Amino acid sequence: MKLSVLDQSPILSGMNPHDALQQTTELAKWTDRLGYHRFWISEHHSTETLAGSAPEILAAHLAAHTNQIRIGTGGVLLPHYSSYKVAESFRLLETLHPGRIDLGVGRAPGGMPNVNLALNRGKLPNVEGYPAQVEELMAYLHGQDPQGMDIYATPAGETAPPIWMLGSSGTSARLAADLGASYSFAHFINGRGGIRAMDRYQDYFTPSMQQNVPVANVSVFVVCAETDEHAEYLASSLDLALLQIEQGGKRTHFPTPEEALSHSCSLFEEERIQDNRKRMIVGSPEKVKEEIEQLANSYGVDEVIVNTIVTPFDDRLKSYELLANAFQLHNA
Secondary structure, three states: OEEEEEEOOEOEOOOOHHHHHHHHHHHHHHHHHHOOOEEEEOOOOOOOOEOOOOHHHHHHHHHHOOOOOEEEEEEEEHHHOOHHHHHHHHHHHHHHOOOOEEEEEEOOOOOOHHHHHHHOOOOOOOHHHHHHHHHHHHHHHOOOOOOOOOOOOOOOOOOOOOEEEEEOOHHHHHHHHHHOOEEEEEOOOOOOOHHHHHHHHHHHOOOOOOOOOOOEEEEEEEEEOOOHHHHHHHHHHHHHHHHHHHHOOOOOOEOOHHHHHHOOOOHHHHHHHHHHHHHEEEEOHHHHHHHHHHHHHHHOOOEEEEEOOOOOHHHHHHHHHHHHHHOOHHHO
């Protein structure tokens, strides 16, 4: 089974955006050496807690600082942008690093509602046109002229980065199937309904110019430590962070375990923490390995994307190392 990484460039306590992006770079280099399959970065706007606002730029940086691991976006929020421009950006990345680039796309706003207006010159993006836009993007990536305007995405090349459609619902799964794209289910966003969504993708997949068979993976929060007890300690900060997101309060950094353990939870908050744990796998290497394998089997996939956000950063690196050792990625 393949293990991969999703990194959202979180700004940890006492850190700034420069530190967060430096940590993303170090993590990409670290997981490259450990034998992870791919490394994806996210797109978020107008937030004080996540530093990655331009994944196509960060992808170029990371690809230049790694050797084997695939680098991609998880993902470019396509309705904000021109399909042609996105195609040319990723054709350039593919030309620089052939066979190592993934183009993950989504249709979420990537921030508060006004982000939509700021990114689209005061207008709302055409979300309804997203399926046609993905089709257009795929055509441009593969050297076609979908608008009949006698234009082509350059630089041209023999290989094209695959489009991965990201989603957390059955609707996104069916759309990926209809368009013949690869599909990634965000279990770390929605801990329910993912298996049905994946079945829908597999059942309705239609071959495309990109691929003839369905290709899919699932992403999940993971916190791995030497012992279950220490993993629970580290995961408490993620528990609090998810609560803060749900409550919509102003956040300036990712909380520490000390902050999390000093937080007095209401009964409702305790219930929310337990429900959010459906999106997480927490424990020792043996426990985490078993649960990741169970997750992959339930989804019918051979790849799991791991999203680990803990503080301090050294424990984040250690989590990925323990996981790599448990799955013997060095020998893959």
